[in-house]
Amino acid sequence: MSDLSLIKELREKTGAGFLDCKNALSENDNNIEESIDSLRKKGLAKATKKSSREANEGAVGFYKNENLSVILKINSETDFSAKSDTFLDFLDSIGGIALNINNTNLNLDEFLKVEDNGKSIAELLTEMIAKIGENLIISDLKIFDNKEVKVNYYIHNPYRKNIGKIVSAVFYSSEQENDEVKNFSKSLCMHIAASKPEAIDIENLPAELIENEKKIQKEMIKDSGKPSNVIEKILDGKMKKFYSEVTLLNQNFVIDSDKTVKEAISEFNSSNNLILQNYTLITL
Numbered sequence: 001m002s003d004l005s006l007i008k009e010l011r012e013k014t015g016a017g018f019l020d021c022k023n024a025l026s027e028n029d030n031n032i033e034e035s036i037d038s039l040r041k042k043g044l045a046k047a048t049k050k051s052s053r054e055a056n057e058g059a060v061g062f063y064k065n066e067n068l069s070v071i072l073k074i075n076s077e078t079d080f081s082a083k084s085d086t087f088l089d090f091l092d093s094i095g096g097i098a099l100n101i102n103n104t105n106l107n108l109d110e111f112l113k114v115e116d117n118g119k120s121i122a123e124l125l126t127e128m129i130a131k132i133g134e135n136l137i138i139s140d141l142k143i144f145d146n147k148e149v150k151v152n153y154y155i156h157n158p159y160r161k162n163i164g165k166i167v168s169a170v171f172y173s174s175e176q177e178n179d180e181v182k183n184f185s186k187s188l189c190m191h192i193a194a195s196k197p198e199a200i201d202i203e204n205l206p207a208e209l210i211e212n213e214k215k216i217q218k219e220m221i222k223d224s225g226k227p228s229n230v231i232e233k234i235l236d237g238k239m240k241k242f243y244s245e246v247t248l249l250n251q252n253f254v255i256d257s258d259k260t261v262k263e264a265i266s267e268f269n270s271s272n273n274l275i276l277q278n279y280t281l282i283t284l
Contacts (some may be wrong), residue, residue, distance in 0.1 A: 001031075001247065003022075003025070005020045006025055006032065006043075007022050007025065008071065009025065009032060010025060010032060010035055010039075010194055012035055013032070013036060014039050014040075015024075015111065015112070015125065015137050015138065015277070016039045016122070017108075017109030017110070017113075017121070018109065019109075020109075021035070022040060022071070023184045024038045027195075029090050033262050033275060050074075050136060054077065054135070055075035055076055055077050055134070055135045055136060055137045056075065056077070057075065057076050057078055057079045057081070057082045057284070058073065058075035058082050058137075058139075058166040058284055059073070059074065059076075059082045059087070059088065059159055059164065059165065059284065060072070060073045060140075060164060060165065060282045060283070060284060061073075061074075061090055061091045061095045061162055061163040061164065061167070062095075062153050062155065062162045062163075062168065062169065063092075063096060063099045063162065064099075064146070064151060064153075064169045065099055066103060066147070067145070067146070067147055067149050068099055068102060068104065068143055068144065068145060068146060069143070069144045069146050069153075069169060069171075070095055070098045070099045070129060070141070070142070070143050070144075071137050071140070071141070071142045071167050071169065071282050072094060072095045072098055072138070072140070072141050072142075073138070073140035073230065073284065074087075074091050074136055074137065074138050074139065075136065075137040075139050075284075076092070076134050076135070076136055077134040077135055078134060081132050081134050081227075082125065082159070083159055084132075086128075086131065086132060087132060088135045088159055088160055088163055090124075090128050091163060092160075092163070094121065094124070094138065095120065096189065097114065097116050097200040098111065098141060100113060101143075103143065104144065104145045105143070105145060107141075108138065108140070108141045110138075110218050111138070111141055112125075112138065120284070121138070125138060137209070138190050140282050141272070142167075142280055142282065143218075143278070144278075146171060148173075148230075149171040149172060149173055149231070149277050149278075150171070150172055150173065150174060150177060150181075150185070151169060151170070151171055152169065152172075152182060152185035152186050152189055153167060153168065153169040153170075153189055154167070154168050154169075154186060154190050154192075154193055154250030154256055155167055156158040156168075156193045163195070165283070165284040166193045166281070166283045166284065167187045167193075167238050167281070167282050168190075168192040168193040168280070168281045169218065169274075169280050170185050170188045170189050170192070170276060170277065170278075170279045171277045171278040171279065171280075172185055172274070172275060172277055173273050173274075173275045173277060174271045174272065174273055174274045176272060176273065180235045180268075180271075180272060181272055181274055183257075184268050184272070184274065185274065187255050187278070187280055188261070188279070189279075190254065190255070191248075191251070191253060191255065191261060192248065193281065193283075195248075195251050195254060196255045197246060197247055197248035197279075197280060197281075198199050198247065199246070199247050199248070199250050200247065200249060200276065200278070200279065201247050201248070201249045201250070202243050202247055202250070204247070205243075205246065205247065210239075212234075213236065213241060213242050217235055217238040217239065217242070218231065218235055221234050221235060222236070226252075235265065246262055246273060248276075248279060249261050249262040249265075249276075275277065
């Protein structure tokens with residue numbers, strides 16, 4: 001097994017950071033069990049044998065104050081536990097800690113080391129694992145500065161007003177903040193939750209993703225036996241369809257499929273002024 005594979009396995013079993021796992025493996029001759037014990041002794045790993053079990057359920061929470069927006073995902077083993085007040089209260093408490101840190105550059109590994117009342121987030125997680133009796137993983141954290149923008153969000157399959165299986169949010173500017181703007185921005189959030197775009201527009205897509213899609217489509221066209229002089233035209237059409245599927249502004253708007261999202265925003269702005277700045281989506 002490669003070093004990266006061992007690190008990945010150790011991270012999945014402990015929830016510890018990449019460098020912590022790498023160092024633990026190095027200190028313990030790549031022995032997984034000894035590395036788990038080492039990380040636990042340092043307070044960097046989740047508890048006991050439960051940490052080796054798969055955690056595919058859970059919930060996503062949204063938290064906001066005047067400065068920041070936080071979206072946090074914690075996985076559990078069962079949907080039953082994810083719906084319990086014990087789990088949901090824990091998610092709310094950890095989301096509140098993330099909100100109060102006031103650091104948009106904080107990554108997940110750093111967050112696990114943050115202390116609250118003398119205990120790290122990793123230690124609080126270990127205690128909750130023991131209490132619930134299931135493996136739990138803090139698997140995603142996004143923090144946004146919203147001092148200069150307005151924010152609206154949508155919870156899909158909600159367990160609480162701010163917690164569900166999917167959380168989407170839009171960040172926008174607008175001269176107004178009336179009910180029309182709030183309702184339309186909410187509809188954009190609902191669209192994002194349903195359509196799961198990869199980026200706002202074509203120029204925001206990773207270049208390697210575009211090139212890989214072109215390569216795949218070109219090979220498929222060649223295999224169909226089309227003459228070379230029409231391959232590029234067909235490819236252009238295929239890529240337009242691809243962009244309409246993966247970029248937010250070019251997707252068909254779920255509220256009115258006769259329009260793209262871009263066209264829906266333009267139509268809305270005939271009597272309002274909403275400029276979409278960013279969006280985010282975290283799904284279970």
